[in-house]
Amino acid sequence: MITLTDVCKSYDGRTILDRINFTLGEREICTLIGPNGAGKSTLVKLIAGLELPDAGTIQRDPRLRIGYVPQKLRMEASMPLKVSRFLSLADPLKVNRASVLEQLGILHIGNSQMHSLSGGELQRVLLARAILRKPQLLVLDEPLQGVDVAGQVTLYRLIASLRTQLNCAVLMVSHDLHLVMAQTDSVICLNQHVCCHGKPESVSRHPEYLRLFGRSVADDLAVYTHHHDHQHNLHGDVVSSCGHHHD
Amino acid sequence: MITLTDVCKSYDGRTILDRINFTLGEREICTLIGPNGAGKSTLVKLIAGLELPDAGTIQRDPRLRIGYVPQKLRMEASMPLKVSRFLSLADPLKVNRASVLEQLGILHIGNSQMHSLSGGELQRVLLARAILRKPQLLVLDEPLQGVDVAGQVTLYRLIASLRTQLNCAVLMVSHDLHLVMAQTDSVICLNQHVCCHGKPESVSRHPEYLRLFGRSVADDLAVYTHHHDHQHNLHGDVVSSCGHHHD
Amino acid sequence: ESNSPAEPFSIVTSLPPLALAVQDLVNEAALADKVSVESIVPRGQSAHHHALKVSQLRSLKSAGIVVWVGPEMEQYLAKAIGQRRPENVVGFAALMQKPVVDYHLWLSAGAMTKLVTAVAEKLALAFPEANVLVAASTYNARLRQQTQAMQQRFAALPTEAGVLVFHESLHHLLTPLGIKQSASLVQVPEQQISVHTLMQAKSRMLPGQCLLADVEELPQAQPYAEKLGAPLVVVDLLASAATTKSYEAFLALLANKLATCFQSATGQDGSGQDGTSQDGE
Amino acid sequence: MIDLFTLQIIALPLIAGMGIAAIAGPLGSFVVWRRMSYFGDTLAHSALVGVALGVFAGINLTLAMVLGGVVVSLSLWQLQKQRSLAADTLLGILSHSSLALGLIGVSLLASAKVNLFSYLFGDLLTVNASDLLMIYLGGMICLALLVFFWRPLLMTAIDEDLARVEGIAVEKLRLLLMVLMAVVIALSMKLVGVLLITALLIIPAATARRLTQSPEAMALLAASIGVIAVVGGLFASVVLDVPAGPGIVLCAAALFVLSLLKHAR
Amino acid sequence: MIDLFTLQIIALPLIAGMGIAAIAGPLGSFVVWRRMSYFGDTLAHSALVGVALGVFAGINLTLAMVLGGVVVSLSLWQLQKQRSLAADTLLGILSHSSLALGLIGVSLLASAKVNLFSYLFGDLLTVNASDLLMIYLGGMICLALLVFFWRPLLMTAIDEDLARVEGIAVEKLRLLLMVLMAVVIALSMKLVGVLLITALLIIPAATARRLTQSPEAMALLAASIGVIAVVGGLFASVVLDVPAGPGIVLCAAALFVLSLLKHAR
């Protein structure tokens, strides 16, 4: 569906993404993980077509219908806009909207103004909008940040179920490893370059993964079991601990 | 340190907060939890003095030095501003800044422009700034949203340690129950009114809490053990399931 | 143009000096009780930023005769006048034989006689019983006489040095009196002055030469007069003073002001004459 | 006070003003949403440059004015691609630079005795039937385009990134909006004056913002408020004998002040 | 070409212009950050209302102009408390309403021999020694206040909420900034003209934005760019025979265009 070949991106001379290669298949759910500043959002923007790569190519059907949830969105107050009107821009059919709102647990805020929504409510509305477009590809940048615990569980399940509902692929950035790992087909561990890429079970046992996320996380999450043969180090210059250099 | 008495707040005639009473003691770490749209951010804004209550009183030493991390902050690009300069507005001493930056794992972005930070980086910088002010009260509205897993664990521990380091109280909003519960003195479960309030262990066994957050969360988190005597229901009109009505 | 006989015949002019001359003509023809004369731009207001009011448009529409300078000077009237029948419109600039360079035509008594004649011809059609044409020629003769008197007066004054003008608008006043204009600071009202122009003016001016400016331009001209060290003489080009009752008085006032320019010059030259001669109005 | 004759005089201005207010309402909403309040001002100044160049090069002045507007709009369009400067700063730069250019043009053309500024001022009271035709024809076309592209234009105003991902040609739409605004402003400027058209864009839309809950309602209410201001202002200008354009603007401003009371409750 | 005599004529304007540019740099940075590009414009129009009222009530005109500015600044201050309308929209409303009021004032004051507009325009070339004193004295005071309150002003510009929680009197600072801007603009307007002062506020600051990494650097660079523009523009006015004010504005605009090249690399 989407193929990235040797994609590089830098800002102000600083390399953010370095020779990224991967392919997203039809109906695949792929999760991008990685420390802060790893370049996840940048990669997502490249795939969504919001930025152009400095080098490399991104192959994508130009007519691909994408549903996108950005990491940051601030609604300006100068336009009066109800949630229901905002969503109707994606799908004019009221019944569709009502069912998606129901699924996302925000049926009661249909008449609220977009700019007065709470953080979690806005996030849900954005997700609703992305789903309502009946996309072939969902691109979600930390879609559930600020969403409450009950919502996180339900919504990650919902996202996973969208593959069969909408017949679409999902590319998602997330820090909620404990919730995501169960619902994803493949995991890309990103830190400027692709550290490791594969099925969740294999990635979570990958030494690079353990190095990036560290023992304590694994302990705290108590989701996966694996061996620790090294000290975890706090995000910082994790890159060099990956054992190769970037320029 | 701070006492709220019968605080009410409504927007456009809709009640957001209903007769909130609680006291935050010196050096207490208190976590506000609750579903999206519960009014947590509104309450935090009232306490920080950014909004005025419609009714009730908020008792607070007017000279109280507060460190605040808002839920949303978008830096405009029209002002060139490096992270280091932004932080120096809170504390001009370079050594202090360096040590806090180190603690927060963002030593390497001191020369980045504020408006180009990634979500998690910005969040860390805001936290750094709040800490650098040597506050008597830290008010944190979802301080670690978008922060990576390794960071979440370390930073929640850091926040907990600030009480002894800075001798300050902490009021925090968070959805990361599994991480927060271990580090907090008291938990306030908010949903328009105060559902329950107390030590983490007692709150996590409170039927209101279980009703709000549901069985599946508890299952998934696998942090606490308790009995489930009812079905969890997705956020929506959880309020009525709290067993009383609001107007 | 509904001109019911019940309504009094009105003549509307664009600017106050035109109204003064037309009123003079009407008085001369003894039609003052039958014909009213008014100006669109009221006395004391700027002609540059004028916006029409409904009342003004109304009187323009119901006027028997409309007198204006021309679209080059009064762009804001062009459309409203274009909607009228051309027979009862008198355009000042259109009356001139030679191409007009300076549109401040009302400063020339000679040009004004042409306007008076043109208005008289139209007025005569509306009031055949009154001797409008005769009145016009009597009035014009008086104007010519006044011009001659002015010329004689200025011939006796030391006018060789000429004057400096702020806004290039005094051509019609100065030329008949044989007064040179050594330089002008701006040529159109919105123009701003370059250092270059200022230097040229300064290099061309003679000591004691005065700077002429309209009342309306006083705030802009004053600092330049100081900068150039030239005495500022303020003239009232649009008859903004309510005390000016006739075109002849308007001309006389201008002449008097202009004369002070040269009297003070001679005074400064120290040629012995006292500056306290007739400073009359 | 208001007799048949006066009515006759203000009939055409009334119809023209109402037409302009009706199209200015929806367009003005976009002006408020996109923070381009000073686009009208900038366009007026660019027209000045156009006139100066036109006189200089001896080409048709209306054409030259349009050309000036096109150049400035395109510059703004390009400049808006970078995000470090806000729209009002960019408009301020363009507007003041073109005013400066225009003033230099005045001084260079001074010997030709053209008063460039007079080209900028129209007067609502002097519109004639053919102007009316132009306003309504131009207005209709603009309105039709606006309605046709309403959904993508709205999306673009809400969030450019979201719109872009959804396959909306954001850049082209931004250009379209700018062209629409430029056409309406340019059309109206020569007929009713810069002050009136820019005020009719901003003030009714800002008033409507405080009273509505949806973008469509805001656009429609802005149009209605504009029409009310035109009627009120024109009648005030008859009764109080003040110039029509400023009268309408003040009437709109009064409505805005009234709308403030609503939120202050 | 440039002899002693020329120097004499341009010395005072040069010194005055440099003084104004120096204070306009830091203030203009705040104008860019807070999106108040059209504050100068609005203030000029409010002065018009002031003059009209002053003539009407027979009070001192300078006082009346100041009064007009104060009223408009306070209105803006109040209006900015609500967040549903952006600063440029509010400025647009205030500016156009006061222009309309001024124009109505002009039309009602038939008997008074005033051209209100003439009160608005100064010309850099005519400043004299006492003006210079006023500029430098006023400028010094404003600059001193700006430096003294720099940290809280900066915090307020970064984020009002953060600043408020930290105990900064945001509302008062916003007022202070507005007063400083109003004083500098009002002082300069009568001496060097509205065009020049508003352009000197916006254009150098916008140019500096693209070349700097910190707010202080932006403020300082803006002041330097302003000074360069003043020198360049005045010399252009000597050599090329263009008016001084517009010459300076165009010179600043040229520097802005140059700065665009930097990012386009």
Ligand SMILES: Nc1ncnc2c1ncn2[C@@H]1O[C@H](COP(=O)(O)OP(=O)(O)OP(=O)(O)O)[C@@H](O)[C@H]1O
């Ligand atoms: N426009 C920009 N200009 C300069 N640097 C940028 C820009 N955008 C992002 N960066 C830098 O690129 C790096 C990667 O940013 P990105 O937003 O992709 O991170 P991320 O992986 O999404 O992190 P997070 O988990 O915190 O969201 C960051 O260090 C950021 O500072």
Ligand SMILES: Nc1ncnc2c1ncn2[C@@H]1O[C@H](COP(=O)(O)OP(=O)(O)OP(=O)(O)O)[C@@H](O)[C@H]1O
């Ligand atoms: N300015 C406002 N005007 C109207 N309604 C508002 C405003 N601010 C907040 N609300 C509403 O008040 C409710 C509570 O908002 P608040 O931001 O306090 O929620 P929250 O508990 O912080 O939620 P979240 O977990 O999503 O951040 C929400 O339903 C929101 O829509």
Ligand SMILES: [Mg+2]
């Ligand atoms: Mg990100």
Ligand SMILES: [Mg+2]
């Ligand atoms: Mg919140």
Ligand SMILES: [Zn+2]
């Ligand atoms: Zn690696």
